[in-house]
Amino acid sequence: MANDPAVKAMDSMEEVWEAFRPELNEVEAQIEKHLNSHAPLINTVADHILSSGGKRIRPLLLILSARLFSYPEKEFLLLGSLVEFIHTATLLHDDVLDEADIRRGEKTARRVWGNHASILVGDYLYSQAMALIASLHNHDINEIMADACRKMAEGEVLQLCANSQPDLTETDYLKIVEYKTAILVAASCKVGAIIGGASVEEQMALYRFGYNLGMAFQLADDRLDYSADHAKLGKSLGQDIRQGMITLPLIHLLQACSADEQTWLKEKILSHSVDDQELERILGMMRKQGSLAYATSRAREYIEASALDLVSFPENPAKRSLAIVSAYMVNRDQ
Amino acid sequence: MANDPAVKAMDSMEEVWEAFRPELNEVEAQIEKHLNSHAPLINTVADHILSSGGKRIRPLLLILSARLFSYPEKEFLLLGSLVEFIHTATLLHDDVLDEADIRRGEKTARRVWGNHASILVGDYLYSQAMALIASLHNHDINEIMADACRKMAEGEVLQLCANSQPDLTETDYLKIVEYKTAILVAASCKVGAIIGGASVEEQMALYRFGYNLGMAFQLADDRLDYSADHAKLGKSLGQDIRQGMITLPLIHLLQACSADEQTWLKEKILSHSVDDQELERILGMMRKQGSLAYATSRAREYIEASALDLVSFPENPAKRSLAIVSAYMVNRDQ
Numbered sequence: 001m002a003n004d005p006a007v008k009a010m011d012s013m014e015e016v017w018e019a020f021r022p023e024l025n026e027v028e029a030q031i032e033k034h035l036n037s038h039a040p041l042i043n044t045v046a047d048h049i050l051s052s053g054g055k056r057i058r059p060l061l062l063i064l065s066a067r068l069f070s071y072p073e074k075e076f077l078l079l080g081s082l083v084e085f086i087h088t089a090t091l092l093h094d095d096v097l098d099e100a101d102i103r104r105g106e107k108t109a110r111r112v113w114g115n116h117a118s119i120l121v122g123d124y125l126y127s128q129a130m131a132l133i134a135s136l137h138n139h140d141i142n143e144i145m146a147d148a149c150r151k152m153a154e155g156e157v158l159q160l161c162a163n164s165q166p167d168l169t170e171t172d173y174l175k176i177v178e179y180k181t182a183i184l185v186a187a188s189c190k191v192g193a194i195i196g197g198a199s200v201e202e203q204m205a206l207y208r209f210g211y212n213l214g215m216a217f218q219l220a221d222d223r224l225d226y227s228a229d230h231a232k233l234g235k236s237l238g239q240d241i242r243q244g245m246i247t248l249p250l251i252h253l254l255q256a257c258s259a260d261e262q263t264w265l266k267e268k269i270l271s272h273s274v275d276d277q278e279l280e281r282i283l284g285m286m287r288k289q290g291s292l293a294y295a296t297s298r299a300r301e302y303i304e305a306s307a308l309d310l311v312s313f314p315e316n317p318a319k320r321s322l323a324i325v326s327a328y329m330v331n332r333d334q
Numbered sequence: 335m336a337n338d339p340a341v342k343a344m345d346s347m348e349e350v351w352e353a354f355r356p357e358l359n360e361v362e363a364q365i366e367k368h369l370n371s372h373a374p375l376i377n378t379v380a381d382h383i384l385s386s387g388g389k390r391i392r393p394l395l396l397i398l399s400a401r402l403f404s405y406p407e408k409e410f411l412l413l414g415s416l417v418e419f420i421h422t423a424t425l426l427h428d429d430v431l432d433e434a435d436i437r438r439g440e441k442t443a444r445r446v447w448g449n450h451a452s453i454l455v456g457d458y459l460y461s462q463a464m465a466l467i468a469s470l471h472n473h474d475i476n477e478i479m480a481d482a483c484r485k486m487a488e489g490e491v492l493q494l495c496a497n498s499q500p501d502l503t504e505t506d507y508l509k510i511v512e513y514k515t516a517i518l519v520a521a522s523c524k525v526g527a528i529i530g531g532a533s534v535e536e537q538m539a540l541y542r543f544g545y546n547l548g549m550a551f552q553l554a555d556d557r558l559d560y561s562a563d564h565a566k567l568g569k570s571l572g573q574d575i576r577q578g579m580i581t582l583p584l585i586h587l588l589q590a591c592s593a594d595e596q597t598w599l600k601e602k603i604l605s606h607s608v609d610d611q612e613l614e615r616i617l618g619m620m621r622k623q624g625s626l627a628y629a630t631s632r633a634r635e636y637i638e639a640s641a642l643d644l645v646s647f648p649e650n651p652a653k654r655s656l657a658i659v660s661a662y663m664v665n666r667d668q
Contacts, residue, residue, distance in 0.1 A: 037488050037491070038488055038492065038509075039488055039491040039492045039495060040495075041491055041494070041495050042488065042491050093453060093454075093457065096453065097450050097453065097454070116431050116494055117491070117494060119427060119430065119431065119453060120427075120431070120487060120490045120491045120494060121491065123427065123460075123487040123490065124484065124487035124488060124491060126457075126460075126461075126487075127460075127480065127483040127484040127486070127487045128484050128487075130464050130480045130483065130484075131477070131480035131481050131483070131484040133480075134468075134473070134476040134477045134479075134480040134481075135477060137473045139468070139471045142468040142476060143465070143468045143469060145468075146461065146464045146465035146467075146468040146469075147465050147468075149461040149464065149465070150458065150461040150462050150464075150465040152461070153454060153457040153458035153460075153461045153462075154371050154372055154373055154376065154458060156454045156457065157371070157373040157375055157376050157451070157454045157455065157458060158372065158373045160375070160450055160451060160454060161373060161374075161375050175372075179372075
């Protein structure tokens with residue numbers, strides 16, 4: 001299907017989803033197949049979050065990265081389900097840490113089954129993924145995924161330490177984004193490339209591509225918290241600052257605003273109390289200082305960097321799709 | 335040192351610790367070496383719990399299981415540190431789930447640095463262990479450890495589901511014990527055997543040995559909660575029933591006691607409220623019905639089973655030490 005002339009001319013995310021639907025459906029089948037624990041609660045909780053409308057961006061990137069090179073046996077799609085397991089494990093733990101009640105417009109697992117179930121099912125999904133990856137007997141894939149998981153855990157701790165620290169620098173912020181988000185996207189692309197039979201150089205190009213895409217994705221996501229349509233995002237605006245989470249628009253604003261404004265902002269960050277009127281004031285300050293435009297431009301820089309790593313590959317539907325996914329990363333809901 | 339005639343005649347745990355001190359010291363060095371995260375909080379929290387007087391039973395069993403066969407390069411002791419990392423990760427998450435304030439007589443990590451840090455540092459220790467195991471490029475060890483981690487997570491969920499369920503059967507209880515405790519002990523022994531160059535049959539014998547030892551260990555530990563010297567255990571008596579956790583002495587008592595007593599006990603389990611006087615009453619009932627003696631005898635059965643799997647091995651200091659560790663498992667603080 002991906003060889004169809006109509007697919008080659010595609011230019012929207014909908015067409016990408018459509019073109020790779022058979023592979024994505026197989027990923028769904030693998031997800032279902034491997035939610036087979038002795039503990040029914042694991043299957044219930046995992047199914048709740050895995051069926052809640054996640055876009056399967058990481059499995060899609062893994063598929064596209066493999067298809068860029070070859071058409072391997074569909075067994076490789078197990079790996080697509082496993083990167084989604086790992087991602088989902090982090091969401092379950094994140095929701096506990098953030099005390100989140102809503103995700104993608106639905107009640108969070110921790111809200112329905114409690115924090116304990118969310119922590120443990122997160123542990124299970126993560127270890128189930130690692131066990132299935134180990135069963136494939138591929139050292140490279142093992143090491144890439146285990147290293148990604150370690151860095152993600154490290155990123156979460158760095159983020160915890162950065163909470164309510166108004167002096168967080170852009171460099172520190174970008175390190176957190178790299179560890180907690182970009183590394184897993186990069187790993188998904190590299191694993192896809194390995195399965196597709198790519199050379200070591202090509203694997204590295206896909207890793208860098210995924211890294212830049214992941215950075216752009218998180219930057220755009222953090223920016224959305226200050227600008228998204230509430231209903232589309234499925235959560236309230238300004239959640240990050242209310243939880244003391246310092247992201248790029250706020251880092252920019254803290255540097256650009258007046259000393260008085262900075263003092264006021266720091267007080268708001270430290271107190272974790274920002275009412276709707278105060279949020280409006282902050283949004284106004286961000287507009288005035290160009291903080292949101294700055295965050296967008298930084299995200300776009302990563303997208304531009306990601307394009308460079310695709311240049312050398314021959315034109316094919318997978319390459320076209322990777323470019324479309326890139327553009328989609330910074331144009332969601334804005 | 336382990337070949338010394340004095341070691342061969344050893345008959346106490348103190349002598350075992352002493353005889354294998356050089357290897358255990360190397361495990362400590364490896365633990366310290368691999369607490370090298372970018373996030374200082376990880377190193378601080380992990381060091382707090384890793385330095386709190388844990389007995390390193392799992393690394394010791396791994397060492398003894400290797401030494402039963404050969405004297406491999408000391409690099410293998412990295413694996414001793416990694417089984418301790420995995421064990422410690424579960425302790426950090428357990429303390430969050432149990433809302434525990436005290437472990438081994440010290441404040442828990444979650445009490446000092448909060449639940450968030452404990453969850454995330456647990457995630458880190460676990461993923462750091464898996465990443466280092468992956469770096470060894472040994473498929474067998476990879477699979478054993480990943481499978482152990484998956485089963486441990488599953489066991490924790492089974493335990494969560496069994497909480498406050500007075501109808502929990504002994505079979506269900508033993509499954510939880512197997513998953514949450516025995517599998518990692520079994521894996522530690524099997525990994526040791528692999529490193530020592532054991533045959534597949536010998537590896538399986540060591541796995542069964544560790545499994546039985548782990549079962550005995552947890553049964554004895556659960557029994558201690560109803561009988562231990564408070565100061566020695568470093569926590570209060572009767573913690574399990576106060577948290578709705580059903581263990582073997584209570585399962586026995588629920589079956590052996592009168593209908594009226596059963597009704598009262600179930601009410602106590604469901605309400606999570608047991609004052610000191612009520613605990614005394616429960617302990618009296620357990621003494622009368624022989625519930626503690628029953629739990630002890632079940633633990634001893636596992637120890638006896640573990641001995642069978644050592645019979646075929648030639649006598650050497652490691653074998654002698656494994657037998658001493660077995661006996662120690664059911665004779666702690668009683």
